[in-house]
Every structure is written in structure tokens, then in C-alpha cells.
Amino acid sequence: MTVVSCWTVGRVSILIGLLGVLLGGCQAERAATTVAAPTDDSSPPDGAYFEFETLPGDRMIFKLTDADRIKEARDILSKNLQKHVTGTIVKAPRPYTKPWSFHLDPRSITFNIITEQTCDGAIRFVEEQLGSVGKTILLDFHWCPSSSRLTREVPPSTPR
Numbered sequence: 001m002t003v004v005s006c007w008t009v010g011r012v013s014i015l016i017g018l019l020g021v022l023l024g025g026c027q028a029e030r031a032a033t034t035v036a037a038p039t040d041d042s043s044p045p046d047g048a049y050f051e052f053e054t055l056p057g058d059r060m061i062f063k064l065t066d067a068d069r070i071k072e073a074r075d076i077l078s079k080n081l082q083k084h085v086t087g088t089i090v091k092a093p094r095p096y097t098k099p100w101s102f103h104l105d106p107r108s109i110t111f112n113i114i115t116e117q118t119c120d121g122a123i124r125f126v127e128e129q130l131g132s133v134g135k136t137i138l139l140d141f142h143w144c145p146s147s148s149r150l151t152r153e154v155p156p157s158t159p160r
Contacts, residue, residue: 047065047070047106048063048074049063050062050150050152051150051151052148053149054123054145055122055123058122058124060123062096062097062103062106063094063103064106065106065107066106069111072111073150073153074153076111077152082113083111084113084144084146084147085145086112086144087104087109087142088105088141089102089104089143090103090105090141096154102126108142112144119138119144120144122145123145
């Protein structure tokens with residue numbers, strides 16, 4: 001009986017050891033393929049620029065770097081779809097956002113049919129209340145202007 005127990009325990013130990021090696025290998029492989037998210041402007045320079053409007057005369061240019069989002073924006077324009085721009089506000093201007101003092105994080109931008117009232121606001125409103133963004137309004141910096149509409153794709157040389 002003791003011989004069988006020792007043999008069984010030894011076999012279980014070997015299986016546990018093999019399982020540890022396999023799982024360790026998976027974790028090492030996963031770690032090797034994990035890439036840190038790029039910071040706001042470390043994204044590839046081959047993005048595309050688009051303009052949207054919230055009120056007549058209030059227009060803003062934003063940058064997209066994700067190929068699927070760029071295709072989606074082009075589809076919205078070519079098919080005249082009614083989708084709204086949403087994204088995360090970054091309290092820093094970019095050369096392409098003049099005269100506004102903020103921009104949208106290119107990685108956060110999406111397009112939606114319906115937006116929430118809690119993240120609504122025209123471009124001018126956000127600019128005027130920028131000091132309150134993240135404090136008393138747009139607490140998570142998420143902005144979803146319900147009156148937004150894409151107006152055009154901007155040639156890369158224009159916004160810089």
C-alpha cells in the first residue's frame with residue numbers, strides 16, 4: 001500500500017511540475033506579446049484628420065490613428081450617416097485643434113447614434129468650462145456632444 005501511495009504521489013508531483021512549466025510558458029509568451037499602450041502622440045504618424053461641428057461655426061479637427069476607426073469615419077461621410085463623435089478630452093491643444101485649448105485622445109474616439117445627456121456639450125461650452133472638466137462637469141473627461149456631426153476629412157497637411 002505504501003509503494004502505491006508513493007508512486008501515485010510521485011506521479012502527481014510530476015504532473016503538477018509539467019503543468020507549472022506549461023502555464024509558466026504561457027505566461028512568458030503572453031508577457032512577450034503584451035505591448036504597452038502608446039501615449040497620446042506616440043501613435044503612428046500615418047493617422048487621418050477629420051472635422052466635426054456641434055453648433056454652426058463651432059468646428060473642431062480630431063486625429064484618428066486606428067485603421068478601423070478611420071474607415072468608419074470615411075463611411076459616415078460617404079454614406080451621410082448620422083453618428084456622433086465621442087471621446088476623451090485632453091486639456092492640451094494640438095496644432096490641428098486651433099482655436100480650441102483641448103483635443104480628443106485619438107485612441108478614445110468612437111462614433112455613436114445615441115449619446116448620453118451627462119456627457120453632452122457643444123465645443124464652445126467645453127472650451128468655456130475647460131477648467132471644470134473632470135471636476136464638476138464631464139467627470140471622467142468623456143465627451144459625447146449630441147449635436148456633433150462629421151463634416152469632412154481634412155488633408156494631413158492642412159491641420160499642422
